[in-house]
Amino acid sequence: MIEYKGYTGVFEYDEDYEFFSGRVIDTRDGxxxxxxxxxxxxxxxxxxxxxxxxxxxxxxxxxxxxxxxRVVAAFAVYASSQRARAGAATGGEVYPSFRARP
Incomplete structure (x- = not known):
């Protein structure tokens, strides 16, 4: 991961092309x-x-x-940039444990 001005970037390396490509994960914009x-x-x-x-x-x-x-919503959800980073960095879900109550 790379951090700059509060934004976090994750990246992958393509061995065939010997090239890195990345994206900023903690923003709504691409x-x-x-x-x-x-x-x-x-x-x-x-x-x-x-x-x-x-x-x-x-x-x-x-x-x-x-x-x-912080999450501002009508329901309680634990959200953090650390969890989003970990999920994005591993290719997993950001909120895999979130389940709606019946």
Missing amino acids: INFEGRSVSELKVSMRRAVDDYLEFCEEKGREPSKPYSG
Whole structure:
């Protein structure tokens, strides 16, 4: 995982192409990045996040913020960025234990 300005990026490595590709996981908007080395990957993520924030500013819209760890809803659910990160990093579900009450 890579962190920058509160955003968290996860990535995968493709051995056939010798290439990293990643995405920011703790935002509603799609932010992707890529690189051929870890240092190139980190620079790409920083640029992608900075470009996203600049784009939002130019359009006059609030950027999607990283998860705060709070859920505001009509029902009680434990939500945290750590759980979202762990689920996304392992390819698993973010809330696998959540079940609606009968």
